[in-house]
Amino acid sequence: MWVNAARNAFLAGTRMRVRHAHRQLERLESDKQYHCGFPENIVKRFRKRMQLIRQARDERDIRAFRSHRFEKLKGKRSHQYSIRLNDQMRLIVEFEGEGQEKVIVITGIEDYH
Numbered sequence: 001m002w003v004n005a006a007r008n009a010f011l012a013g014t015r016m017r018v019r020h021a022h023r024q025l026e027r028l029e030s031d032k033q034y035h036c037g038f039p040e041n042i043v044k045r046f047r048k049r050m051q052l053i054r055q056a057r058d059e060r061d062i063r064a065f066r067s068h069r070f071e072k073l074k075g076k077r078s079h080q081y082s083i084r085l086n087d088q089m090r091l092i093v094e095f096e097g098e099g100q101e102k103v104i105v106i107t108g109i110e111d112y113h
Contacts, residue, residue: 014057014100018050021094021107029106038089038109045085046109053104059095080107088112 020026028036028043029050035043049068056062062083063070069084073092082090090112094105 015054016056016058017103018054019096019103019105021105025106025108042085042089042109045089046091049083049085049091050106053093053106056104058102059104082110082112085109 020029024036027034028038029047038046052065052068053062059070059081062068067084069082071082072078073080073082079094081093081095083093085091088111090110091106092108092110094107096103096105
């Protein structure tokens with residue numbers, strides 16, 4: 001029994017930390033009544049992607065879900081990545097730090113069309 005508790009504590013410690021660049025994004029994740037002007041289907045997908053992100057140990061875990069189209073952006077935004085919410089909308093993220101100190105920063109939801 002204590003072995004499972006120790007294993008769970010270890011695994012919880014290996015997760016990437018998450019930070020929201022904007023308070024509205026943090027509230028969108030946690031407040032079920034808040035939609036921040038986005039359609040309900042986008043909010044629902046955003047929250048599902050946030051569950052995936054919160055369970056990830058690093059970006060490889062996110063990339064493993066190919067249908068989410070985790071992609072590195074180009075040009076002036078080459079430090080950012082996008083995760084598909086639907087055909088039109090993307091969740092934009094950045095990474096800070098290295099190894100155990102790596103943080104994923106949720107920077108926005110954008111219309112790609």
